[in-house]
Amino acid sequence: MAAVQTFDMILFGGTGDLVMRKLLPALYHQHRDGQMGDGARIIGVARSNLSSDDYIATAEKHCAQYLGEAFDKAVWASFAQRLGYQRVDAQNPAHFADLAAMLDQFKDRIRVYYLSTAPSLFTATCENLANAGLVTAHSRVVLEKPLGHDLASSQAINDAVGRYFAENQIYRIDHYLGKEPVQNLLALRFGNALFEPLWRREWVRDVQITVAEQIGVETRGDFYDKTGALRDMVQNHLLQLLCIVAMEPPSSIDSDAVRDEKLKVLRALKPFTPNEVITKTVRGQYRAGAAAGKPVPGYLEEPEIPADSRTETFVAIKAEIDTWRWAGVPFFLRTGKRMQEKVAEIVINFRDVPHSIFGMPAGHGFNRLVIRMQPEESMKLYLLAKQPGDAMHLGQVHLNLDFEETFKTRRLEAYERLLMDAVRGKLTLFVRRDEQEAAWRWVEPIIDAWEQSTDKPKTYTAGTWGPAASSALLSRDGLAWHEEI
Structure with missing residues (x-):
């Protein structure tokens, strides 16, 4: 370069x-x-x-x-x-x-x-x-981020900045878009003939996007209590990752071509009714537990957090995309603080073969692609293969797509790439105003329903994978979260 x-x-x-x-x-x-x-x-x-x-x-x-x-x-x-x-x-x-x-x-x-x-x-x-x-x-x-706390405040900030800077001078940063595995997901999908024919409802059973943190609110209690996990993580990071997974092939890698396709995904997200917010979302709040082997306080005991706070530190959502490609495929989003492990990953679970001649149980999702962004960056494709021995017993193995070993070069950190893209005037990995506003429009019914509800967030012990209701969200479809560390 x-x-x-x-x-x-x-x-x-x-x-x-x-x-x-x-x-x-x-x-x-x-x-x-x-x-x-x-x-x-x-x-x-x-x-x-x-x-x-x-x-x-x-x-x-x-x-x-x-x-x-x-x-x-x-x-x-x-x-x-x-x-x-x-x-x-x-x-x-x-x-x-x-x-x-x-x-x-x-x-x-x-x-x-x-x-x-x-x-x-x-x-x-x-x-x-x-x-x-x-x-x-x-x-x-x-x-x-965060650019506002709802659609109206986001529009007000964009209007104010837009009075002095043209849209092509405004770089709304989401550092997850600068991560190497996310870039490789684009390359994997649109640079090869193998995956794109399978990247649709006929072959994909479900998609899971998880961004889990082990840390609590640390010194950000006052900020975080006014924000919460939905605004802090879902409206930006998780929805941007969803767009990269679900977008149609753009005509080129040009910034507007890519962002046009992401916008179509956001506009195709099925909006929630108040009743669907109850059945398809989970909000949680951590209580005292242990992290990294040490006792930690609950959210309500953290500095600057009101004792009666209903701010969520965990969110799980079942999202659906109303398009020909993705109709009927659930997209599960999950993020939280004080989780069992620090991990950020995208999991594509493919459907089982129509008929297993090997007697393998159905519904286990033996074929999956796992794109991990933290703590390490990797891509693994899980397949079934014969185990050594006389009998025909199959076991799950994975192909490790080891880019670091192949290319023998240091991988750029997300902010390295994005800072220099801003210098070079490359907008592809930055969020356009209409994208941001479409994300807020989808999130706002969830915010409104939670604020009007008298229910408190479901508690979960610090150092676990979140409230039991999060697992129930998937189990109703006969599925489970991918939690292999």
Whole structure:
């Protein structure tokens, strides 16, 4: 890959956790791999009154921790020459004049404004950037989730940002779309003749998408209690993964061609009636238990969580897509905190053969494709094969699609790919406004039904796979969650 153009990347919320834990380490890797042009700059922006030297020292401390063995003092020394800091209060227009003085020496350079801040600051930030003359034809703005808490608030934020940036300058980031296995799912489906003929209701029994976390709300109690798992994970991450699985073949890999097909999936999701919310969704909340062998408190005992909170920390949903390809195929979505394991995966369960001459029991889904995104990245295709011996006994085996071993190259982290795509102006892996709004339209009936219900979330013990009702959601169809670790 050729080195990219020289650019300025301005990280609003530059002292925050996301910047220190994900963005700066990702940019360090890209610098080390020669993907930044000479003179490219990375400028942290926050309210803290720091010097550039103070900021660089703080960044080094955090990056050394998060990069681990990949951290190299000599590489850091050259990377640090790209780093700078500017104090900016997003709501103080005067501070943007100081930022302009720093940026305007390279007026024609690509500028990427990454808003790693609360969405409530997006409007003021964009307005002040524009008033300071910092929005040019070469500017892009990257928006972190959550983009609003419902359809109306999402539209308000998009309208506000859209007053200053054109749609092709707005990069709504969902880092799951940058993960290597998700990219390989596209390649597997649309670059080979093997899978696409089977990728339909005649051959797929069900699809399961799981994003499970072992951690609790940590220090984000106040934010999380106003958000919940449905808004935090389902409306964006899980629905985007569903789109990649279910979309029709696009005419090309062009950004709008891909996003047009994802939009069709979102619009084809069968909407929920209030009664269907009761039967096809599960919301849960963890109680005290154990995680990683240590006792942990329940959600209601976490800091900043009200004792009577009804915020869900777990969601399971049975979704259906009303299209010719997918009619009758259930898509099961599941996400939660304080789960038994940290895992993110897509499981395609294929139908059994019409008649087994080997006497294999029906309904076990012996053929499946498992695309795992965390904790490790992998793809495995499960098949039946004869076990060694005289008798014809079959056992399940898997083909490990080991891309890392085959290609012998370091795999990019999601943020590495997406940050540099923003610099290059590649929108394919970012969410378009109409996609985002279609996702909110599908989720809102669930939000409304839960808010109107007097039922509390179903409790589950921390360190388990969630409430029993989650298993019942599948067992009614004679199915079970894939939980092989």
